[in-house]
Amino acid sequence: MKTKYELIAETLRQKIMNHDYEVGEQLPQEEALAKAYNASRITVRRALDELQSAGLINRVQGAGTFVKSDKEIEEEPGSFDLIDPATVSIDVLDFAVTKATPEIKKRLAVNDYDFVYDIKRRYMLDGKPVGYNRLWMPVKVIQGMRLDVLKGSIYDFLQNDLDLTLESSRRSFAVALADADVAKALSVKTGTPLLEVIQESYLAQGKKFEYGKTEIVTSRYSLQETLL
Numbered sequence: 001m002k003t004k005y006e007l008i009a010e011t012l013r014q015k016i017m018n019h020d021y022e023v024g025e026q027l028p029q030e031e032a033l034a035k036a037y038n039a040s041r042i043t044v045r046r047a048l049d050e051l052q053s054a055g056l057i058n059r060v061q062g063a064g065t066f067v068k069s070d071k072e073i074e075e076e077p078g079s080f081d082l083i084d085p086a087t088v089s090i091d092v093l094d095f096a097v098t099k100a101t102p103e104i105k106k107r108l109a110v111n112d113y114d115f116v117y118d119i120k121r122r123y124m125l126d127g128k129p130v131g132y133n134r135l136w137m138p139v140k141v142i143q144g145m146r147l148d149v150l151k152g153s154i155y156d157f158l159q160n161d162l163d164l165t166l167e168s169s170r171r172s173f174a175v176a177l178a179d180a181d182v183a184k185a186l187s188v189k190t191g192t193p194l195l196e197v198i199q200e201s202y203l204a205q206g207k208k209f210e211y212g213k214t215e216i217v218t219s220r221y222s223l224q225e226t227l228l
Helices: 004-017 030-036 041-053 102-108 154-160 180-186
Strands: 057-060 064-067 089-099 115-125 128-138 166-177 193-203 208-216
Touching: 004 041, 004 089, 004 115, 030 041, 041 057, 102 128, 102 208, 115 180, 128 180, 154 166, 166 208
Parallel strands: none
Antiparallel strands: 057 064, 089 115, 115 128, 128 208, 166 193, 193 208
16 A cells, blocks of 8 residues: 555656646645645655656755756656656565576576566556566676665666666567456456567676566557667
């Protein structure tokens, strides 16, 4: 169950993305938001912290909180994030450290004694699930992964907190039929056709640090990429 500040952050995020709050517009003061959402100012402040971390707002001391321009919140070309975390909310469905299956051992080039992170996330837009993301990362390569990181850009954490150099990412696209677990997470029927994107990512010197799959409900979300 989501906390109060997460619910407020998701509501404000949707208002920004739907242009209820226009670019450059000032958001209501913390006191007004607290009254509107029947919450404390501390709770509202945490919600605004989430939006600032997602790159949706600017907070100017002594002036207030403002919606960033389209250019400022636009996903950078070539981003490792398939879906920009600033445009959706992210539910963490599972986060485990486990032994790799034979397929994942092959994909990540790990051995029988290596552990991997097994991460399951769901992307939400306007209160509806639009994408299911499952990814695996070798623990020996990515050390110190945290649960809170999974609600935003994992790649920002890898670069800024772990000081890793992300070199490249390769994606392949196909149509896949939703299995029972994916169908439940996305609120669709089993066997529903989905856009499946497989992503394999590498650090400098070609060391693979990620193998992942994202399945998207195309009737609810339009995937766009910028090619240079």
